[in-house]
Amino acid sequence: MEIENYQKWISEFYKNRGWYALNPFIRMNFLSEETGEVARAIRTIEIGRDRPDERTASDQENLDNLIEELGDVLDNIFILADKYNFSLEQILDAHQAKLTKRFK
Numbered sequence: 001m002e003i004e005n006y007q008k009w010i011s012e013f014y015k016n017r018g019w020y021a022l023n024p025f026i027r028m029n030f031l032s033e034e035t036g037e038v039a040r041a042i043r044t045i046e047i048g049r050d051r052p053d054e055r056t057a058s059d060q061e062n063l064d065n066l067i068e069e070l071g072d073v074l075d076n077i078f079i080l081a082d083k084y085n086f087s088l089e090q091i092l093d094a095h096q097a098k099l100t101k102r103f104k
Contacts, residue, residue, distance in 0.1 A: 003087075003088045003089065004087060004088070004089065006078070007078045007081065007082060007087065007088055010075050010078050010079065011078070011079065011082045014075075014079055019079075020079065024080055024083050024084070027076060027079055027080055027083070028080070030076050031073065031076035031077065031080070034069065034072040034073045034076055035073055037069045037072065038066070038069045038070060038073055040069075041062065041065050041066040041069045042066065044057070044062050044065070045059075045062045045063065045066060
């Protein structure tokens with residue numbers, strides 16, 4: 001799926017669920033929460049978790065969880081971009097130009 005199509009799809013999905021109406025300040029809090037879940041997923045992959053109250057997941061399950069959590073982070077970024085009328089392509093182009101200029 002192309003990024004632009006996904007951004008449109010996820011915005012419509014969030015609108016249909018009633019989640020899109022939350023303001024960007026609240027959405028930023030969800031992004032922070034999801035970023036923490038990515039950190040936990042990576043910690044689990046890299047150093048494990050020593051929790052007797054949790055089932056030990058397989059390596060593949062841990063990688064699948066990381067994919068899921070990265071998707072949650074991306075969805076929040078897509079929604080924030082959409083709320084400010086940015087396409088992901090605009091963001092990527094601007095960021096590439098910034099890095100190219102900065103590190104010539």
